[in-house]
Amino acid sequence: MSNQNIKPINTGEIKEMLNRQKGKMKRYLSFCAHCSLCADSCFLYRAHNRDPQYMPSYKVIQSLGKLYKKRGEADRRLLTEIKGIVWRNCVLCGRCYCPIGIHIPSMIAFARSICRSQDVYPQGDEASSESWL
């Protein structure tokens, strides 16, 4: 297996990354009206029988939202969970549409950056693995 199970999680680094983007990202999160109108703009949501876990807002709330809620105090389990959300459940095609104008792809991309900073990212052989979540 890779070094994903070896390197300890550096919460200080996560906190620093979260703080650097706090102005933008926290505003995005706090102004989301939780209306679910972004759902149908996601082809994965439509392709998975309209399963709410593929909804763009759900993905953002469960990944970046959780990281901000925990103030960066993330463990490997949480980051692995987030990895599944931001890589498997989202292909970052950038087609998601928020009627309020929240830029969802930048939030998913940021969540990916945080995971990547801790060496949490999909390995070549698990690109389509269902065991992430």
Next chain:
Amino acid sequence: MYDLIEGPFLSLAFIIFVLGLLYQGSRFFQLTRKKEWIAPPLPGAEKRVKKSVGQFIIDGLASVKGTLWKTDPLMMIVTSAFHVCLILAPIFLLAHNVLLDQSWGIGLWSFPESFTDWLTIVVLICVAFFLMRRLFLARVRAITSFYDYFVLLIAAAPFLTGYLAYHQWFDYRTVMILHILTAELMLITVPFTKLGHMLFFFLYRFLIGSEYSFTRGSRTW
């Protein structure tokens, strides 16, 4: 009590509302000062093709197919009606304009009272629709927390108490106090909660760089 909430409290609520929106607006421009592109602009994309009015309308109607008006028309009708009535009812309410006139000698043109009464009813029906959506639609329930119900209550309470006050149901004085207090709470919370989409809806619309905005947009988050 009544004098306090109608006087200093109301002024304070308006000051927080205006300053809060100005602060959030200025922060938005600060945070978007650096231009970002989601995808680099295609060569020649800046060139605008001149269209006839007819073609413009035809293209506009065709593009509706890809919008929420096509995917969720009921929600779009309800949410549009809700937001239009929510803004119009308090601004053009006769009683509010009479109070404005008495206090500052200014007053806007007012709708007939029966009309604003109907606008209020529309707002309340829409709120009931949103509540049902939150309770029974799986995709909305998946992202709903207690806070979402609370925000919906903040938005609905001034209209519910205003309706009760106008029809003089229950104790008028108590209902009026509740009406003013809930309206003040709504004003204070707009800039700092998800009700802030009142401001950001318009800012994003013009500034986000995507095909969803009115303009090409050069500032994004």
